[in-house]
Amino acid sequence: MRDLLCGSVNEDHIGERVSVCGWVAKRREHGEHLAFLDVRDRSGVVQAVVEGSVDARSEYVVRVTGTVTPRPEGTVNDRLSTGAVELSDCQVEILSLAEAPPFQLDDRVEIDEQVRLRYRYLDIRRDRMQSNLRLRARVNAALRRAMDDQGFCEVETPLLWAPTPEGAREFVVPSRLHPGEFYVLPQSPQIAKQLLMVGGLDRYYQIARCLRDEDLRADRQFEFTQMDIEASFVNQDDVIRFVSRAVLDAAEVAIGERPGEIGTMTWAEALDRYGTDKPDLRFAMTLCDLSTVFADSNVKAFGAPTVKALRVSEGASYSRARLDQLTEQAKSLGAKGLAWFRVTSDGLDSPLARFLSVEESAAIATLDGAQVGDLVLVVADEYELACHVLGALRVTIGSPPVGDGPHHYVWVTEFPMFEGVDEDGNLQAAHHPFTMPHAEDLDLIETDPLKVRSQAYDLVLNGWELGSGSVRIHRADIQSRIFRALGISDEEAQNRFGFLLGAFRYGAPPHAGFAFGIDRLVAIFAGEENIREVIAFPKTQSGADLMTGAPKNITERQMRDLHVRFTTKGT
RNA sequence: GGACCUGUGGUGCAGCUCGGAGUGCACGCCGCCCUGUCAAGGCGGAGGUCGCGGGUUCAAAUCCCGUCAGGUCCGCCA
Numbered sequence: 001m002r003d004l005l006c007g008s009v010n011e012d013h014i015g016e017r018v019s020v021c022g023w024v025a026k027r028r029e030h031g032e033h034l035a036f037l038d039v040r041d042r043s044g045v046v047q048a049v050v051e052g053s054v055d056a057r058s059e060y061v062v063r064v065t066g067t068v069t070p071r072p073e074g075t076v077n078d079r080l081s082t083g084a085v086e087l088s089d090c091q092v093e094i095l096s097l098a099e100a101p102p103f104q105l106d107d108r109v110e111i112d113e114q115v116r117l118r119y120r121y122l123d124i125r126r127d128r129m130q131s132n133l134r135l136r137a138r139v140n141a142a143l144r145r146a147m148d149d150q151g152f153c154e155v156e157t158p159l160l161w162a163p164t165p166e167g168a169r170e171f172v173v174p175s176r177l178h179p180g181e182f183y184v185l186p187q188s189p190q191i192a193k194q195l196l197m198v199g200g201l202d203r204y205y206q207i208a209r210c211l212r213d214e215d216l217r218a219d220r221q222f223e224f225t226q227m228d229i230e231a232s233f234v235n236q237d238d239v240i241r242f243v244s245r246a247v248l249d250a251a252e253v254a255i256g257e258r259p260g261e262i263g264t265m266t267w268a269e270a271l272d273r274y275g276t277d278k279p280d281l282r283f284a285m286t287l288c289d290l291s292t293v294f295a296d297s298n299v300k301a302f303g304a305p306t307v308k309a310l311r312v313s314e315g316a317s318y319s320r321a322r323l324d325q326l327t328e329q330a331k332s333l334g335a336k337g338l339a340w341f342r343v344t345s346d347g348l349d350s351p352l353a354r355f356l357s358v359e360e361s362a363a364i365a366t367l368d369g370a371q372v373g374d375l376v377l378v379v380a381d382e383y384e385l386a387c388h389v390l391g392a393l394r395v396t397i398g399s400p401p402v403g404d405g406p407h408h409y410v411w412v413t414e415f416p417m418f419e420g421v422d423e424d425g426n427l428q429a430a431h432h433p434f435t436m437p438h439a440e441d442l443d444l445i446e447t448d449p450l451k452v453r454s455q456a457y458d459l460v461l462n463g464w465e466l467g468s469g470s471v472r473i474h475r476a477d478i479q480s481r482i483f484r485a486l487g488i489s490d491e492e493a494q495n496r497f498g499f500l501l502g503a504f505r506y507g508a509p510p511h512a513g514f515a516f517g518i519d520r521l522v523a524i525f526a527g528e529e530n531i532r533e534v535i536a537f538p539k540t541q542s543g544a545d546l547m548t549g550a551p552k553n554i555t556e557r558q559m560r561d562l563h564v565r566f567t568t569k570g571t
Numbered sequence: 572g573g574a575c576c577u578g579u580g581g582u583g584c585a586g587c588u589c590g591g592a593g594u595g596c597a598c599g600c601c602g603c604c605c606u607g608u609c610a611a612g613g614c615g616g617a618g619g620u621c622g623c624g625g626g627u628u629c630a631a632a633u634c635c636c637g638u639c640a641g642g643u644c645c646g647c648c649a
Contacts, residue, residue: 029608072607108598114578168647168649218642218643220648332573429649
C-alpha cells in the first residue's frame with residue numbers, strides 16, 4: 001500500500017515514483033492550480049504538491065502517489081526532516097474522511113487534559129504521545145534485553161489471584177462459578193515470584209501490571225507497570241547489580257546518558273540529611289541539626305527533642321508572603337510552626353532574633369556555611385517529624401522539574417523492619433512481612449523491634465521512588481519470629497499465606513528481589529511530571545476513564561450471573 | 572476523609588480585583604479569492620445555558636453559598 005514512511009522520504013529517493021499513506025496535517029491551497037498537502041504518519045511529515053485543488057481536509061486519511069523531487073531553489077524547509085524534497089505530480093486517494101478534530105493536533109498550544117483524555121485516540125496522534133509511547137517501548141526492550149543477558153527467565157503470573165487482606169486495597173473480582181467468592185487483582189506478583197524461586201526457576205523477571213485501589217496521584221495510577229525481578233542464591237549486592245544494569249541500559253537507550261555506578265545511602269542518613277527516604281540529590285541543600293545548641297534554650301518555640309535547620313542560599317530576599325506560604329506548608333505537614341532567620345550584615349532578621357542567646361544566634365548565622373543574604377529555616381519537634389517537614393520544604397524550594405538532568409540515582413538501604421503500630425497496637429511491616437532482617441539485628445526482634453534494620457532497599461531517581469526490594473526470609477524460624485512481632489498468629493499466618501509457608505517447607509532457596517515502576521522511569525526520561533503522559537489510556541485522579549466512561553453500571557443479567565447485589569443505590 | 576488551584580464559542584487565553592448589553596485577542600471551522608506555500612496570505616461568515624444550582628442586587632461571567640468535573644498535595648499506597 002505504501003512504499004515509504006512520510007518522514008523517511010529524502011534525496012536518496014529523488015526520481016522515484018512512491019506512495020505514502022497518512023493523515024493530512026495541513027492543506028495550503030493557492031487557487032485552482034496549486035495546492036500543498038502535508039501528509040503525516042508516525043515517522044514525520046512530507047509535502048505533496050498537487051496541481052489543481054484537492055478536497056482533502058485536515059485529518060483525512062490519504063494515500064499519495066508522487067515523484068520524489070528536489071524542491072525548487074529557495075523553497076527548502078529546514079525545519080522538516082524531509083524539507084529538501086517533495087512529492088510532485090501527485091495522485092491523492094482519499095482512504096477515509098474526517099470531521100474537524102475537537103482540538104488542534106499540532107503542538108502549538110497546551111490542550112486541557114480533560115479534552116485530551118476524552119479523545120485520547122486523537123491525542124495519541126500528536127508528537128508528544130507518539131514519542132513518549134515509542135520511548136517507553138524502547139525502554140521495555142532494553143530492560144528485557146538486560147534481564148535476558150543476565151540469565152533471567154520471563155514468566156507470566158496470574159491476574160486473578162487470592163485475596164491477601166493486608167497492604168494496599170485490592171480490586172475485587174466476583175466469581176461466577178463460586179457464588180459469594182472472589183478473586184482479587186494482584187497488587188504485585190510478590191508471592192507468585194517467591195513461589196517461582198521455590199520452583200527452582202532461579203532467576204525470574206516480568207514486565208508486570210500491578211493493581212492497587214488507592215487514591216491516585218501524579219505518579220500513581222490504579223494500574224501501573226513494574227519490572228518485577230526475583231533471584232535465588234543471591235544477596236542484596238547481587239540484586240542491586242542486576243537492577244542497576246537494567247536501569248542504566250534503559251537510560252542509555254532512552255536518553256543516551258549512562259552514569260557510572262549508582263551510589264548508596266542508608267535510610268537513616270537519607271532521613272537525617274534530606275528529610276525523606278527518596279532524596280533528590282540533584283541539588284545540594286541538606287538538613288542540619290541544632291538540637292545540641294538549643295538543648296537548654298530559653299526560646300519556647302525550640303523546646304523540642306529535635307531542632308533541625310535548613311540553609312536556603314540567597315533566601316533572605318524571600319518576601320513575607322513566600323515565608324508565610326512555607327510556614328503554611330510546614331503546619332499542614334504537622335509542624336507547630338516554622339522559624340525563619342534572614343542572615344543580614346546587621347545580624348539575624350527574624351521575629352525570634354531578640355530571644356536568641358549569642359551562641360544560638362551565631363550557630364544560625366553560620367549554619368552550613370551561611371553567608372549574608374541567606375535564609376535559615378528551623379523546625380523544632382519530634383525527630384522524624386522535624387526531618388519530614390524540612391525535607392518537604394527543601395523539595396519545595398530547591399527541586400527542579402523531575403525530568404531535568406543530570407539525572408541522579410541512589411540506592412537507599414537499611415530500611416527499618418517495622419514502623420509504627422496499627423489500630424490493634426501491633427507493629428507494622430515497613431516493607432512486607434517476608435523481608436529478611438539485617439543479620440546483626442536479629443536479636444532485637446523481641447527486645448527492641450523498632451531498631452531492627454531490614455535487608456530492604458529502594459532505588460531513587462531525581463527524588464522519585466522508582467522501586468523497592470528486599471532479601472526474603474527463607475527460614476521458617478525467622479519467619480515465625482517476624483509474624484509474632486507483627487501480632488500475626490500461627491493460625492492467621494496459615495490462613496493468609498498458608499500456600500507460601502507450605503511451599504517453604506519443601507526446600508526454599510535463599511532469594512531476593514526487586515520491582516521498579518516503568519511508568520515513573522519513562523516519565524522521568526521523557527521529561528514528564530506526570531505518568532499519565534507515558535500511559536496510552538490513563539485514568540483521572542478520581543479513577544475515571546473519560547474516553548470509555550468507566551467505571552460504569554453492569555446489566556442486571558451480569559449482576560445475577562456474578563451473584564452480586566447493590567446494598568446502596570448507585571447513581 | 573481533608574487543603575488549595577482551575578472551569579468563558581471547537582481549542583488556547585483575556586475580562587472577574589472594583590457588578591453595568593456576551594466585550595476582546597489568537598488558532599480552528601465554513602464560503603469566496605489567490606501558481607511556491609510550509610504557523611501561507613486576503614476578504615467575508617457561522618459558532619456562547621460564561622460547568623451546574625441557589626442567593627444578594629435595579630442589574631451577576633464578575634460578589635456569596637452549595638454542587639459537579641479536572642488538576643496538585645496531605646491522609647492512604649504491606
